[in-house]
Amino acid sequence: MKQRLLIATLFVVAYILFLLATLPAALVVRYLPLPAPLNTLLTLEGVSGTIWRGQIARLQYASESISLLRWELNGWSLLRLAPEVSLRFGDRNSVNGQGVVGWQGALFGRDVTLNLPAAWLLSRVPMPLPFALTISGQLQLKVDQFAQGQPWCDNLYGNLDWYQASADTPAGKLDLADPALTLNCLDSKLVAELKQSSEMVQTIGRAELQPNGQYLFQGSLKPGPALPEQMKQGLPLLGQPDSQGRFPLRYQGQI
Numbered sequence: 001m002k003q004r005l006l007i008a009t010l011f012v013v014a015y016i017l018f019l020l021a022t023l024p025a026a027l028v029v030r031y032l033p034l035p036a037p038l039n040t041l042l043t044l045e046g047v048s049g050t051i052w053r054g055q056i057a058r059l060q061y062a063s064e065s066i067s068l069l070r071w072e073l074n075g076w077s078l079l080r081l082a083p084e085v086s087l088r089f090g091d092r093n094s095v096n097g098q099g100v101v102g103w104q105g106a107l108f109g110r111d112v113t114l115n116l117p118a119a120w121l122l123s124r125v126p127m128p129l130p131f132a133l134t135i136s137g138q139l140q141l142k143v144d145q146f147a148q149g150q151p152w153c154d155n156l157y158g159n160l161d162w163y164q165a166s167a168d169t170p171a172g173k174l175d176l177a178d179p180a181l182t183l184n185c186l187d188s189k190l191v192a193e194l195k196q197s198s199e200m201v202q203t204i205g206r207a208e209l210q211p212n213g214q215y216l217f218q219g220s221l222k223p224g225p226a227l228p229e230q231m232k233q234g235l236p237l238l239g240q241p242d243s244q245g246r247f248p249l250r251y252q253g254q255i
Helices: 002-021 025-030 075-079 118-122
Strands: 042-049 053-061 064-073 084-089 096-103 107-117 134-147 155-169 172-177 180-186 189-197 201-209 214-223 247-254
Touching (some): 025 042, 118 134, 172 189
Antiparallel strands (some): 064 084, 107 134, 134 155, 155 172, 180 189, 201 214, 214 247
16 A cells, blocks of 8 residues: 555656646746736747746847847756756847846846947936937946845956947047956945056046945046047046046946
């Protein structure tokens, strides 16, 4: 009797595991309860595969959308009570990225890469710019590891690079070469250090975002020999240059 009960139990467990392993992602999405307003803003098209490994042909949130989102859920991570999933989305001609994200009391991620056109990002800046500005180039964000904190981060190691950067302004075109930001988390502050150098201008600086939402950027700008004369005429508005010809930069505020 005990042997039959054991066999029946193993059969039921194996059957349940089989159902979980083959559970269609489309079925889960169909009955997934989403809170308002997410249930009206989020649209998923072309869901296929299983909850463990599948893809979405198109994901749209409000007016933004990404194509071909693929995922692979790490089953062993569930046993560690720290579920994580590998993601890949987009194509080479638009916003695209990949990486591993998960949850262990808070959001974490590693080996994350995000590529997007600089002009795409500028068009989504919520605040109006004081003058007409057009930018070009490609942005690439690489995050080795990230752990969410209160409110920004507990740890962060990453870089943001802007390749073939340039800006068209009312005073002329500005070639920025390849600016680079180093991203870190220090005492719950989000810290970014900027380095940029071209024949037109050299810029260095450090930005900090405090837990209370206050931000501060301090740095310097040094004009190069190729900087247009019309741009040079506006540099004294930044303040007095130092002995090396560097003009001070300082911006602060509240987000």
